[in-house]
Amino acid sequence: MPSPRAFLFILFFAPQAVFAADRVWTGTTNTTWGTNSNWTGGAPSAGDNAEFNSAFSNQPNLAGNASAGGIWMTGSVGQNVTISDSGFTLTLQGNTINGTAGLGILVDNANAFTLTISASLKVGNAQTWRNSSGNLLTISGAVNTAKALTIDGTGNTTISGVVSSSGALTKAGTGTLTLSNTGDTYTGQLTVQAGTLKIDTINNASANGELGNNALSVILGDTGGVTGTLEYTGATASSTKKFTMATGGTGAFQVDTAGTTLTLSGVIDGAGALLKTGAGTLTLSGANTYTGKTSIQNGTLSVSSLNKVTGGSASSSLGAPTTVANGTIDIGSTTNSGTLLYTGSGETTDRVINLAGTTGGAVIQNDGTGALTFSSNLTATGAGSKTLTLQGSNTGSNTISGIIVDNSSSNTTALIKAGTGTWVLSGANTYTGGTTLSAGTLQLSGSGTLGSSSGALTVNAGTLDLN
Secondary structure (H helix, E strand, O other): OOOHHHHHHHHHHOOOOOOOOEEEEOOOOOOEOOOHHHEEOOOOOOOOEEEEOOOOOOOOEEOOOEEEOEEEEOOOOOOOEEEEEOOOEEEEOOEEEOOEEEEEEEEOOOOOOOEEEOOEEEEOOOEEEEEOOOOOEEEOOOEEOOOOEEEEOOOOEEEOOOEEOOOOEEEOOOOEEEEOOOOOOOOOOEEEOOEEEEEOOOOOOOOOOOOOOOOOOEEEOEOOOEEEEEEEOOOOEEEOOOEEEOOOOEEEEEEOOOOOEEEEOOOEEOOOEEEEEOOOEEEEOOOEOOOOOEEEOOEEEEEOOOOOOOOOOOOEOOOOOOOHHHHOEEEOEOOEOEEEEEOOOOEEEOOOEEEOOOOOOEEEEEOOOOOEEEOOOOEOOOOOOEEEEEEOOOOOOEEEOOOOOOOOOOOOEEEEEOOOOEEEEOOOOOOOOOEEEOOOEEEEOOOOOOOOOOOOEEEOOOEEEOO
C-alpha cells in the first residue's frame, strides 16, 4: 500500500483534469479567433463554448481551422455578432450550453442583436442549433453535416451556404428554417417534424437542391398531432421528390403565391394527414398511398383522382383512406376559401366534403374529361355562414347526390353555381343560405332541391333545369 507521502506526490504531480468552459470573446487584441488574448481564459478548444455576452472590440475571424463545443449568444450580448473565416472551417462538437446538452449553437438573447456566421461550419457530432430569440440566425457559410443536425427553437434560421455530407437534417421547433442554395448536396434524411421549412426552388429526387440529393422521402409532421410545413415561395415548378406524412402528425404544403403551381409527382405515403395552405396551387399527380385526412385551408388542390373509402383502390391523387374520418375532405379555414380542382376522367366517390371554414367557403371545380359524383352527405363543421361554389368546364352530369347542409340555424350555407359546366343536385338539401346561378347549368334530379324553401333563388345567368 502506498505511503501517505506517496499519496501526496500523486495529488500534487499527477495530471489535472481539464474541464469544459465558457470562453468569452472580447476581441481586445485583434480579429483572430485563435488568439488567446481575445478570449477570457484563452481561445476555446473542442470541449469549450465560444460565448458572446457583451460588447467587444473586433468581430472574430478564423485564421485557421478551429474547433469548439458550441457557440452561445447570450441575453447580455451588446452588439451584432459576425463570425467569418479566411478559407478555414469551424467544427462544432456539440456541448452543454446554459444547462442544455447536445447544442452546437444557442441564441437566446432577448435584445435585437443578431448572429451571422459566414464561416464554414462542420457538424462534428450529432447536435442541435437552437434559436430561441426573436432575431434571425443567419448561416451564410458552407455547412458540412457529417453528423445529424437538428434546427430547433422558436426563432427563425436561414442557411444560404451549401449544405453537404450524409448526416440527417431535421427541422424541429415552431420557427422557420430557410434553405436557399440550389447547390445543396447533402444526402441524409430530411425531416420537418415541426415548424416550417421554407424553400424558393424545388429539386427532383437524386439531384442537387434545397431538399437534398437523395431518393429518400421527405418526412413531414410528427406524432401527437404536430404539423411540419414545407413552404414554397418560388415560381411554378415540379418535383419527383417523395414525401411521407408522419403517423399521428400532419404534413402541410404551403404554396405562397396565387398563380403559382407546384406539382408533386413522387409518391406521398404514410399514415398522417395532408394539409394544403397558401394562395397558390398544389397539384398531386403521383399514385399516392397516404391514409390520413386531407384538408384544403387555402388556395387550390388539383387532383386527377379522388378514390373512395368503401371499396377504394390502393392509391390515388388523394391517397387511400380507409375510414370515413380520414376520407373526409375539409375545405376552407376561418375566412379563407379552398378549392378542390378535379382534372380526371370521371368517378363516383363516397368521400365526405366538409365545409370547414367559418366564413371561408369551399369550391369544387371539375375541369376533367369525365363527370364527378359525390354520393355522401356534406357536413359543415365551420361555425359561420359560408358559401359552397360548384364550377368547372365539364358539361357532364356532375352530381351532388348527398345532402348539402347548414352548420346551424344561424350559420347558413349558400350555394353558387359558376363556370360553364353542369352540376346536378339530387339530394333533399336543407341549406338555407340561398342559391345563386351565375353561369352554366344547374339541374335538379329526382328528389333534389335548392335547399330549404326559406332560401332565396337568384338567377344572374346560365340555365336552371328543374327537370
